[in-house]
Amino acid sequence: MTNVTAFQHGRQIASGPRDEVARVLAEVLEAQDGTILVFDDCTGRVTDLDYRNVAPRAAGRPKLGVQAREVTLLPKHWDWLANQSGGASATLRRLIDQERAKGRTDRECRDAAYRFMQAACGDMPNYEEALRALYSARTDEFQTLTSAWPGDMVRFMDRLLGEQVLVA
Incomplete structure (x- = not known):
């Protein structure tokens, strides 16, 4: 099952299986309006969730x-x-x-982080320099350049990158 993570204004509001995140988004949007970006936890790609008319979880075996x-x-x-x-x-x-x-692979991890950064971080300070550091494997510089970004976004990038890329 594909896991996704949802952000609103740079803050993570939900993470987990698609159906569970869709239910959380339906509740959040019922309480307040706003732009929400949802990302695939493996590829970093923006993904669409239909959170309108989300039915409550039925009893019994889940649909596979x-x-x-x-x-x-x-x-x-x-x-x-x-x-x-x-x-x-x-x-x-x-x-x-x-x-x-x-x-x-390291490349797949970096590409996933790039896709997330492209969709969610373009207005952040040092964005272009951080991209260059990402693909040049300058880990310390990348972490310094992104340190002022919202913590939830930095933690999600770290998760996309994985430990093997962060220590390279």
Whole structure:
């Protein structure tokens, strides 16, 4: 399940699974109006949430969000999948989960932070210098340049970057 983080005026107002964040946003916007930006926690991309008409969580098993799509493989690949336990779908899910567990590359982490910065931080002091420091792997300089930014935004960038990038 995809996790997202929502910001309003530089302050984090919700973070977690999409459905839960959508419910929080519906409550926030019922109490007050304002611009809210929602970001994918993995890619840093702005994402849309439909928080209008959010239904309360129903009792019972949650909806898994399974989507059927077409996969095109060569016969030898289908043969291999047919011999795996659990069938083709289960095997593909297992392989994808294994790759996802390996984590993101430094470049993917920096790109995620860049996408967030581009959408949410363009008016912040030292924005362009911080971008240059980000891609030049000048970690100390990046942290100094962004230190005056709202704490929630800095913590989210740190989360996008991950420990391996911050110590590089």
